[in-house]
Amino acid sequence: MATPADRTLELMAQLVGFDTTSHLSNLNLISFIEEYLARHGVTARRIESDDGEKSNLLATIGPEIAGGVVLSGHTDVVPVTGQDWLSDPFTLDTRTVDGDERHFGRGTADMKGFIASVLARVPEMVAANLKTPIHIALSYDEEVGCLGVGRMIEKLGTAIPMPAIAIVGEPTSMQIVTGHKGIRGFETVFTGVAAHSSAPHQGVNAIVHAAQFISFLRDLAAEQEQAENPDSGFTPPWTTFNVGLIQGGEAVNIIAERCAVQWEFRPLPETDSDALEAHVRAFIDKEIRPVLKALNPAADVEIHRHAAVPPMHPDPNSPAERLARHLTGANMTHAVAYVAEASQFQEHGIPTVLCGPGDIAQAHQPDEWMAQSELDACAGFLDRLQAWAASGDAIP
Numbered sequence: 001m002a003t004p005a006d007r008t009l010e011l012m013a014q015l016v017g018f019d020t021t022s023h024l025s026n027l028n029l030i031s032f033i034e035e036y037l038a039r040h041g042v043t044a045r046r047i048e049s050d051d052g053e054k055s056n057l058l059a060t061i062g063p064e065i066a067g068g069v070v071l072s073g074h075t076d077v078v079p080v081t082g083q084d085w086l087s088d089p090f091t092l093d094t095r096t097v098d099g100d101e102r103h104f105g106r107g108t109a110d111m112k113g114f115i116a117s118v119l120a121r122v123p124e125m126v127a128a129n130l131k132t133p134i135h136i137a138l139s140y141d142e143e144v145g146c147l148g149v150g151r152m153i154e155k156l157g158t159a160i161p162m163p164a165i166a167i168v169g170e171p172t173s174m175q176i177v178t179g180h181k182g183i184r185g186f187e188t189v190f191t192g193v194a195a196h197s198s199a200p201h202q203g204v205n206a207i208v209h210a211a212q213f214i215s216f217l218r219d220l221a222a223e224q225e226q227a228e229n230p231d232s233g234f235t236p237p238w239t240t241f242n243v244g245l246i247q248g249g250e251a252v253n254i255i256a257e258r259c260a261v262q263w264e265f266r267p268l269p270e271t272d273s274d275a276l277e278a279h280v281r282a283f284i285d286k287e288i289r290p291v292l293k294a295l296n297p298a299a300d301v302e303i304h305r306h307a308a309v310p311p312m313h314p315d316p317n318s319p320a321e322r323l324a325r326h327l328t329g330a331n332m333t334h335a336v337a338y339v340a341e342a343s344q345f346q347e348h349g350i351p352t353v354l355c356g357p358g359d360i361a362q363a364h365q366p367d368e369w370m371a372q373s374e375l376d377a378c379a380g381f382l383d384r385l386q387a388w389a390a391s392g393d394a395i396p
Helices: 004-016 027-039 108-120 122-127 149-153 206-226 273-295 319-328 342-347 372-391
Strands: 044-048 055-061 069-074 093-097 100-104 134-139 165-168 176-180 183-191 240-248 258-266 300-309 333-336 352-354 369-371
Touching: 004 027, 004 108, 004 372, 027 044, 027 055, 027 108, 027 134, 055 122, 055 149, 069 108, 100 108, 100 372, 108 122, 108 134, 108 369, 108 372, 122 372, 134 149, 134 372, 149 342, 165 319, 165 342, 176 319, 176 342, 183 206, 183 273, 206 240, 206 258, 206 273, 273 300, 319 352, 319 372, 342 352, 369 372
Parallel strands: 069 134, 069 165, 165 352, 176 333
Antiparallel strands: 044 055, 055 134, 093 100, 100 369, 176 352, 183 258, 183 300, 240 258
16 A cells, blocks of 8 residues: 555656646646545635636645635646756656755645645545544645645635634745745836837837936845845845846847836835835836926836735744644744735635745756755644644644
């Protein structure tokens, strides 16, 4: 009979085999998991995207009562385009490196290794006659702004009983993370007026005005760095800015008619994100748009917000932290600079921690990998979770 460890590797290989890069559908993977759960007597519920091309998935093992723990992970992965892989990114490849058994493939660390570990324990969880329910929550489009999980969280309490605790299995090396930064992502589009480069007075150069805006963001980033909070627990301990993509112009001898700038900021939990965004919008409205319009009424600038995920606030001694300490034996908690879905569970009133196998340093990289030792540690964590849920004991 296959052990949970055997099933974990088999399931991870199957999950990695589904190319669920965020611009693609995840429905084949969702169907696979639905069928797997059904074979073990577990009913799953879909919460689909508006276009029906993607879906979240919710399932409950144990009694259909309020409370319990939701184990959450996202099913989408980042692209492999332009990355130099030693093996097929969508075929699990196990190799020993420096004496360490590693499993290579897109999503092994972020976060199909965790999902496989949870699914591998389903037969044992079903047989354990749990007194406290364990819920499974799988989302779509986390990698492009945590877009899918919100509509799934809205169904908690109706599609499944309301959980008391959420554990999001992002790769934390099985450490307990109680705080993460947020993100707001934007595209600012500058519309100029094209003209021959020999007659710049007849046109409006969108790139030039985009450069002014980028310089403003640079100065704003410097201000945030100067206001660092060394006691925040974050690295770096300030709200960061990044200009990630610029697209503009047609040729060197044409005044650029359009320039689009994609940028973001990642706020600390104490940062007033609304005020920071309002400050940027005010600069555009007062300093850039009037200048553009004065040069030519056809010139303009627009700003579009594409992502908005709040930070996760540390909640010392919350039920989620206490349970995670009990299951891991850890005495310390951590904060991370990356963004996760944990804050959205927290905003819904569900105490939440991040705790999962793998190292975030491997995520999004070519030859992404998960160490077997991390899967073993996660298996122990899930063993103890199952034992606790079967006991019916209160949260420690």
